[in-house]
Amino acid sequence: MTDATPDITIPADLLPSDGRFGCGPSKVRPEAVEALAKEAATYLGTSHRQANVRFMVSRLRNGLAELFALPDGYEVVLGNGGTTILWDALTFGVIEQRSLHYTFGEFSSKFAEAAAAAPHIGEPTVVSSDPGTRPAPVVVDGVDVYALTHNETSTGVMTDLRRPEGVPASEALVAVDATSAAGGLRFDPTEVDLYYFAPQKCLASDGGLWLAACSPAAAERIERIAASDRWVPAGLDLGIALDQSRKDQTYNTPALATIFLAVQQIEWLNSNGGLEWAASRCDRSAATMYGWAEASAYATPYVAEADARSHVVATIDLDDRIPATTVSAVLRNNGIVDTDSYRKLGRNQLRIAMFPAIEPADIEALTACIDHVVAALS
Ligand SMILES: *Cc1c(COP(=O)(O)O)cnc(C)c1O
Numbered sequence: 001m002t003d004a005t006p007d008i009t010i011p012a013d014l015l016p017s018d019g020r021f022g023c024g025p026s027k028v029r030p031e032a033v034e035a036l037a038k039e040a041a042t043y044l045g046t047s048h049r050q051a052n053v054r055f056m057v058s059r060l061r062n063g064l065a066e067l068f069a070l071p072d073g074y075e076v077v078l079g080n081g082g083t084t085i086l087w088d089a090l091t092f093g094v095i096e097q098r099s100l101h102y103t104f105g106e107f108s109s110k111f112a113e114a115a116a117a118a119p120h121i122g123e124p125t126v127v128s129s130d131p132g133t134r135p136a137p138v139v140v141d142g143v144d145v146y147a148l149t150h151n152e153t154s155t156g157v158m159t160d161l162r163r164p165e166g167v168p169a170s171e172a173l174v175a176v177d178a179t180s181a182a183g184g185l186r187f188d189p190t191e192v193d194l195y196y197f198a199p200q201k202c203l204a205s206d207g208g209l210w211l212a213a214c215s216p217a218a219a220e221r222i223e224r225i226a227a228s229d230r231w232v233p234a235g236l237d238l239g240i241a242l243d244q245s246r247k248d249q250t251y252n253t254p255a256l257a258t259i260f261l262a263v264q265q266i267e268w269l270n271s272n273g274g275l276e277w278a279a280s281r282c283d284r285s286a287a288t289m290y291g292w293a294e295a296s297a298y299a300t301p302y303v304a305e306a307d308a309r310s311h312v313v314a315t316i317d318l319d320d321r322i323p324a325t326t327v328s329a330v331l332r333n334n335g336i337v338d339t340d341s342y343r344k345l346g347r348n349q350l351r352i353a354m355f356p357a358i359e360p361a362d363i364e365a366l367t368a369c370i371d372h373v374v375a376a377l378s
Contacts, residue, residue, distance in 0.1 A: 005329040008376045010369050015334065016362035022338025023153050023180060023313050023353045025200040025207055032204065032264035036257060044256055048249065056259050057248040063266035064213065067275050068182075070189050073216040078209060079241040079250055082198045083179045086210040087111045090145075090175060091118040093225050093238030094194065094218070098122040099145040099175075102135045106154035106344055111147050111177060120230060131155045131345060132303050132315075139164045146174050148192075150181035153201075154342040156315035156351065157308050161187045169193050169217035182211075183266070184282045184312040184356050186275060193218040202278070202312065204357035205261035209254060214242075269356060278356040279311070285354035285363040286311040292367040298322055298374060302349055314352045315341070322374055324348045330373045336366065 020027035036044075046052055061076040070076075079086070091114055101112035101124055115124040125143060129135040134157050146167075151158045158181065163174055173193040178185075182195065183202035189195065196212035199205035214222070219242060226232070226239025234240060240251050269278045290309055293299040293316050302315040318324045328340045328350065341349035350370070354363055 005326065005333060006377065008330045008334075008373055010331075010334040010336075010372050014365060014368045014372055016336065016365035016369070017359060018362055019335040019337055021336065021352045021358065021366060023201065023351060024198075026204065026338075026353050026355050027357045028204050028206070028261060029265065029268070029357050032261050032268075035264055036260050039260070043260065046256075048253055048256065053256060053259075054248040056256075056263055057250075057254075059263045060211075060259055060266065061245070061248065063263060063270060064211065066270050067266055067278075068187075068189055068195070068213055069275070070213055074189060075214055075219065075242075075245070077212045077214050077238070077242050077245040078254075079238075079245075080209060080252060080254055081235075082207055082210055083177060083196065084110070085236070086196055086212065087114040088118075089210075089236040089238050089241070090194075091115050091121060092230070092232040092236050093222050094145060094173065094175060095121050096144040096221070096225065098124065098143050099147055100125040100127065100138075100140055100143040101147040102137075102149065102159075103128045104134050104149070104155065104157060105131055105152035106342065107177060107179070108147075108149040108152055115147075132157065133305065134159050134308050137162065137164060139167055144172050146172055148174060148176045150176050150178040150185055150187065150195075151310050151312055153180040153313055154345055155303070156310040156313045157303055158185060158310040158312070159308075161191050163191050169215060173215075173218055173221060175218075180312055180355075183269060183275070183278055184354075186279045189213065189215075193221075199258060199262040199265075201353070202265075202355045202357075203262045204265040204355065206255065206258040209258050209262070211262075265357065281356050281360055282311040282354050284360040285358065286314065288360060288363050289314045289316070289352065289354065289367065296371075299370070302347065312354055314350075314354060315345075315347075316350045316352065318348050318350065318374075320348055322348075322377060324350055326377065327370060327373050330377075331369065334369070336369060339366075
């Protein structure tokens with residue numbers, strides 16, 4: 001506790017059952033950790049080239065195909081390094097000449113920056129909108145990858161995933177950063193070619209891995225570029241990643257616990273009703289959170305357009321007389337962690353994950369805790 005943080009104790013009966021509301025790494029279900037502990041002796045510390053771990057990777061790949069209802073011919077590819085490393089790999093292995101990026105916050109901007117910095121491809125086209133909004137779709141000649149973001153985690157804005165009007169996959173691929181959306185928001189896989197993410201958000205696992213649902217057109221692009229004379233570092237070579245994934249392996253050693261925990265979450269979602277069930281949990285949490293903010297005298301949803309308000313990451317502005325950093329600090333001292341706003345956005349704001357692992361009832365409890373803290377502060 002810092003000296004500046006007021007000493008406020010939230011009554012125990014108001015507290016959520018789990019205090020983790022961070023947007024990544026985010027809540028890992030205790031049941032998944034227990035399952036890992038139970039299987040640890042025969043799983044952790046064993047070779048990722050042997051049947052036991054490869055079977056876990058196959059459960060991961062098949063489970064995601066089921067969760068997303070991937071059409072025939074789509075396949076799940078994985079590798080090490082998380083989403084940020086995959087951006088670099090995409091500049092090598094998927095962008096042929098020129099990409100177009102919709103940027104509306106920190107994460108969507110980062111892939112655009114990676115593409116702009118890559119010397120072997122052309123200058124990307126960047127279509128931006130202000131933080132808290134989402135850009136309107138455009139079609140630009142000569143673009144071979146359209147880069148979308150399903151959920152902009154820094155601002156709490158979600159988007160609809162659609163192919164650019166009149167542009168087939170044979171002409172341009174649709175690549176979607178779904179890092180904070182995959183497993184929590186609905187989408188139509190036929191509208192996308194690469195739906196990529198990391199498992200420390202809606203998949204309630206740990207970081208360090210990237211995963212991508214690839215359409216046949218995306219796999220064809222990867223194979224064609226891999227066979228060309230473009231130089232690609234082996235660790236970023238998507239041709240190698242595709243090849244290894246088809247054998248339920250990775251190019252180098254993956255984090256076995258991360259794979260296990262992701263499988264636990266995917267199978268939990270699938271056994272309860274799949275993506276529809278997961279997304280409806282997030283819908284319920286979002287309705288609670290935004291409904292509370294709209295009724296509140298001191299809190300307001302940051303995103304003005306109701307349809308653009310994310311159902312997996314809520315951003316809530318507070319009145320200037322109530323410092324959000326103090327509210328977050330008091331919550332933290334009471335075991336409710338990571339409700340802080342995205343630093344670079346620089347707003348008097350709380351940012352709250354509503355991923356499928358987070359109980360909708362805990363979102364309700366959180367709003368009561370915030371009310372308690374704010375009342376105690378005034
Ligand atoms: C968290 C996040 C990332 C970064 O993921 P890493 O696995 O840490 O590289 C990228 N994009 C979005 C939308 C995110 O939410």
